[in-house]
Structure formats: C-alpha cells, structure tokens
Amino acid sequence: MKIFKTFILFILINNFFISAQSAQKNILDKLFDRLVKIDDSNKAEILEKKIWSVWIEHPNDIRLTEKLEFGTELMQYGDYNYALKVFDNIILTDPQWSEGWNKRATVYFLMNKFTNSLDDIDKVLSIEPRHFGALSGQARIFIKLQKYEKAIKSIEKALEFYPSFKSRELIPEIEKLIKEESV
Known part of the structure; x- marks a missing residue:
C-alpha cells in the first residue's frame, strides 16, 4: 500500500511539473504569435x-x-567564476531549462571563451529556437570571430519571429565590415 501511495504521489508531482512547463510554453507561444505581427x-x-x-x-x-537571479548578479558584479559555478549547478539540476544555458553562455562570452559560449547557445536554441537573446549573442560572437556571414544569419533567424528586433541594426555594420575585409 505504501508503494502505491508513493507511486500516486510521484505521478501527481510529475503531472504538476509537466503542467507548469506546458503553461509556460503556451504563454510564450501566445507572446511570440503577437511579436511576429507587431511593427511598432x-x-x-x-x-x-x-x-x-x-x-x-x-x-x-x-x-x-x-x-x-543570484548568478546574474554575480555576473553583473564581474565575479564570472562564481557565476559560472551557479549556472553549472542550474544546468545540472535542470538541463532542459534554456535560461540556465543562456546565462552560462553569457558568462563564457564575458570571459572571452567564445567556443564554450557558442556550444551553450546551440543548447539554448535546441530547447528554445526562438531565443532572440541567444541568437543576438551568437551574432556578436561571430562578429568577434570575423565570421560575418554567420553573424548576419543569426540576426536574420531572430528577425523571422521578432521582425522589429533592435539587433537588425547590426546588419548594415556587418555588411560594412565584409566590404572592408574584401578590399
């Protein structure tokens, strides 16, 4: 009987977590449906x-x-190593939460560890392909690595679901860098 109660409790808790994730996804879907249509x-x-x-x-x-929140504060105060440990712990606890990966990608970027950052951005985008913050970060890394065409593609990907995204302003600057490089 005790095993049965434990099993029922497990199912209820699991269903609660699935419901919360599903509710969050529904909210995001509605927000993105509106975002793609807005030109203001x-x-x-x-x-x-x-x-x-x-x-x-x-x-x-x-x-x-x-x-x-704590890891983000550490990052803002420049304690990247401690922030990295916090984000590592978050990812270990829930590897399906895209924001843990995104924040760690940001820390890696700030530490000039661009390969690590790009790897984490890939993980973010595998979980949440509409993550315009990750795509913008990816573009900025590609600019630093002088992979300008890839940077433009990252921004264009974000513009597919966020047409008025401010990072669109980077495209003319990147195109200018491409022209300067070809001279």
Whole structure:
C-alpha cells in the first residue's frame, strides 16, 4: 500500500511539473504569435520584456529561479567564476531549462571563451529556437570571430519571429565590415 501511495504521489508531482512547463510554453507561444505581427518597436519592446520575464522564471522550481537571479548578479558584479559555478549547478539540476544555458553562455562570452559560449547557445536554441537573446549573442560572437556571414544569419533567424528586433541594426555594420575585409 505504501508503494502505491508513493507511486500516486510521484505521478501527481510529475503531472504538476509537466503542467507548469506546458503553461509556460503556451504563454510564450501566445507572446511570440503577437511579436511576429507587431511593427511598432515600442509595443515589441513591451512584448520582449514579457518574454524575458517568462524565460527567467523556472516553470516549477523557485529555487532555480533564485539561483539564476543570484548568478546574474554575480555576473553583473564581474565575479564570472562564481557565476559560472551557479549556472553549472542550474544546468545540472535542470538541463532542459534554456535560461540556465543562456546565462552560462553569457558568462563564457564575458570571459572571452567564445567556443564554450557558442556550444551553450546551440543548447539554448535546441530547447528554445526562438531565443532572440541567444541568437543576438551568437551574432556578436561571430562578429568577434570575423565570421560575418554567420553573424548576419543569426540576426536574420531572430528577425523571422521578432521582425522589429533592435539587433537588425547590426546588419548594415556587418555588411560594412565584409566590404572592408574584401578590399
């Protein structure tokens, strides 16, 4: 009887987690459906902030949300090594939460570890292909690595679902770099 109760409790908890993740996905889907149709940059920025607010909230573990906030603060204060450990722990705890990977990619970028950052960005995009923040970061790394065509492709990918994305302003600058390089 005790095993049966434990099994039922496991199913209930598992269903709760799946429901929370599903609810978060539904919210994101609705926000992105609106984002792709908006041509007003002010309204798009409001939707962008709403999307970020969903991404940075773990769907079912407040402790992971708090760890992400802590790691982000460490990163902002320049304690990259400690922030890296915090994000490593988040990824170990929930490897399916794209924002843990995204924050670690950001730390790697700040540490000039571009290969590691690109690897984490690939993981972010495998979980959340619409992650315009990761795509923008990817573009910036490609610019630093002088892989300009790849940088443009990253931005263009983001523009598919976020047409008024500010990173679009990088494209003319990148095209200028390409022309300068070919001279």
